[in-house]
Amino acid sequence: MSGEFVSICEVGPRDGLQIAKTRMTTDDKVAWIASLAAAGLKEIEVGSFVPPRVIPQLADTAEVVARVLETIPGLTVQALAPNLRGVQNAYNAGVHKISIPVSVSEGHSKANLNRTPAQSIAMMQEIMDWLKAQPRKVPVVAGASTAFGCSIDGVVTTAQTVALCEGLATAGVDQIMLADTVGYAHPAQIKEVVLATREAIGPVLYGLHLHDTLGMGIANAVAGLEVGIRAFDSCLAGLGGCPYAPGASGNVVTEDLVFMLESMGFRTGIEIPKLLDARKVLQASLPAEPLHGQVPRAGLPPTFRKAA
Amino acid sequence: MSGEFVSICEVGPRDGLQIAKTRMTTDDKVAWIASLAAAGLKEIEVGSFVPPRVIPQLADTAEVVARVLETIPGLTVQALAPNLRGVQNAYNAGVHKISIPVSVSEGHSKANLNRTPAQSIAMMQEIMDWLKAQPRKVPVVAGASTAFGCSIDGVVTTAQTVALCEGLATAGVDQIMLADTVGYAHPAQIKEVVLATREAIGPVLYGLHLHDTLGMGIANAVAGLEVGIRAFDSCLAGLGGCPYAPGASGNVVTEDLVFMLESMGFRTGIEIPKLLDARKVLQASLPAEPLHGQVPRAGLPPTFRKAA
Known part of the structure; x- marks a missing residue:
């Protein structure tokens, strides 16, 4: 694995802040995103184009996008959009990449998105058609x-996941992240679902979005690596969760994920000491928010052995 | 992996309590060990035969051994002993299995055991000779x-670890646990060291003793499983550490490890709800001690999918 690059998309400013108890100011968001970019993160999901009444913490997303586009050269600015209207707003704001959530399970789909998975596929077709008609190419990651697994419906079968991904690929999305929204996946399941999905849709399967609810987040990342996954979402300090997924807890911790990857001999382009600086920026802005992570707690070992 | 048995040795009453800030009474220890056994744990390290002045928390080990031998039928009662004197005391107390710590790194060996790795091998030979001369067969796990890796010496090479294990095997120990005392291992390293050690000493390599200092404990357990390891030490609530290994933090959490194993389709014979009961017994006795673990925090999912 020596030297292979693994791409990390920091989703803290979106997934992390959407359920934070306190609201981060626009200035603080821009400063935090700048500190994340300074640590070497090349892709950051900076917000969400949802109605402000739904997620007031992210109501300033268009302004955040405008400011980071202007002030942070080289950063791939990603934003979430839940529907065509949001995609249009994201496109008009000038983002480089749009993430669009869909749900494999009926229960989570209805609770989080107010539509069925089949309706999501139809919506995605409409979105991709609209985007194709625009002058600027903006890739979509579904x-x-x-x-x-789902904390509402319980078990989610591999066949369900593959079927949804086939629908998304047919609709023309550029990339798909398999998301363990509630953190129920185990390493053997990660491998099974990744392999089955890749068999069905090929390289449109892009990466994994993992949560650490039951302590298996990092182990699931390793399982993904072992079946060829080279892209992950993660969240500084393990913020995050899902307001419509009872029991879900934080995203896999960026600091711990990067440490593990670098230890194993992968390249991330990310400097852990600077991630710890970005953590200080976050903590200063949201002093009441609990921050997670084993590497920040233990500190970097004086030396650590990299894989050959 | 379906149905394969994985053996877990609960080391909380020894590794967990040795650095606990408060001292657990003998009655509470016996009650806690009984609750662990009731959850299905078949092997428990109940204490340490070290001089009381060194680890006062474990000064009552002989009494604990006597009481659990009398009251918990079917339990394999293990105790740690750091030297021949300790082994003799453990043997005379009637334990079923003796664990003996040695260190691969010079720095940790001198700080923790006050001898070099080479001196440990010589000592082990003396211990095994003494044990062979006794009427009762008591297996030794080194x-x-x-x-x-070592927080004092830094990098530990695979060759160093293999060399120490060869010395231990030659001395005649029954089993060896490879211990990531300070929690610096990463999954690729686990596989490399396990495979190299097994090549050198065969099935005397028994299992892994993992810590979660840098967040890779569970991922390292999965790496071990993938190269055939079927025995782990762990600690209820992730207590533990090492007084002579600066920066070390708790053991891998029994609750999370068992959940991961059962999720992946391994059998442990352990019931997670009863582990949570044992956690309550622990918490009642040591209310000031911080307890770790993602599964206890999140709760068991209403349904969780087992591997095929």
């Missing part, structure tokens, strides 16, 4: 939520 | 500390 997030297949509850791809490994 | 714990190869700092087998993956």
Whole structure:
């Protein structure tokens, strides 16, 4: 694995802040995103184009996008959009990449998105048609939520996940992230679902979005690596969860994920000491928010052995 | 992996309590060990035969051994002993199995055991000779500390670990646990060291003793499973650490490890709800001690999918 690059998309400013108890100011968001970019993160999901009444914490997303586009050269600015209207707003704001959540399970789909998975596929077709008609190419990454289990519906089968991904690929999305929204996946399941999905849709399967609810987040990332996954979402300090997924807890911790990857000999382009600086920026802005992560707690070992 | 048995040795009453801030009474220890056994744990390390002045928390080990031998039928009662004197005391107390710590790294060996690794091998030979001369067969499991890295010496090479294990095997120990005492191992390293050690000493390599210092404990357990390891030490609530290994934090959490194993389709014979009961017994006795674990925090999912 020596030297292979693994791409990390930091989703803290969106997934992390959407359920934070306190609201981060626009200035603080821009400063935090700048500190994340300074640590080497090349892709950051900076917000969500949803109605402000739904997620007031992210009501300033258009302004955040405008400011980071202007001030952070080289950053791939990603934003979430839940529907065509949101995609149009994201496109008009100038984002480089749009993430669109869909759910494999009926229960989470209805609770989180107010539509069925079949309706999501139809909507995605409409979105991709609209985007194709625009002058600027903006790639879409679909997030297949509850791809490994659902706290509302319980078990999600591999066949369900593959079927949704086939629908998304047919609709023309550029990339798909398999999301363990509630953190129920185990390593053997990760491998099974990744292999079955790749067999069905090929390289449109892009990466994994993992949560650490039951302590298996990092182990699931390793399982993904072992079946060829080279892209992950993660969240500084393990913020995050899902307001419509009872029991879900934080995303896999960026600091711990990067440490593990670098230890194993992968390249991420990310400097862990600077991630710890970005953590200080976050903590200063949201002093009441609990921050997670083993590497920040233990500190970087004086030396650590990289894989050959 | 369906149905394969994985053996877990609960080391909380020894590794967990040795650095606990408050001292657990003998009655409470016996009650806690009984609750662990009731959850299905078949092997428990109940204490340490070290001089009381060194680890006062474990000064009552002989009494604990006597009481659990009398009251918990079917339990394999294990105790740690750091030297021949301790082994003799453990043998005379009637334990079923003795664990003996040695260190791969010079720095940890001198700080923790006040001898070099070479002196440990010589000592082990003396211990095995003494045990062979006794009427009762008591197996020895050697714990190869700092087998993956050391917070004092830094990098530990695979060759160093293999060399120590060869010495231990030649001395006649029954089993060896490779211990990531400070929690520096990563999954690729686990596989490399396990495979190299097994090549050198065969089935005397028994299992892994993992810590979660840098968040890779569960991922390292999965790596071990993938190269055939079927025995782990762990600690209820992730207590533990090492007083002579600066920066070390708790053991891998029994609740999370068992959940992961059962999710993946392994059998452990352990009932997670009863582990949560044992956690309550622990918490009642040591209310000031911080307890870790994602599964206890999140709760068991209403349904969880087992591997095929």
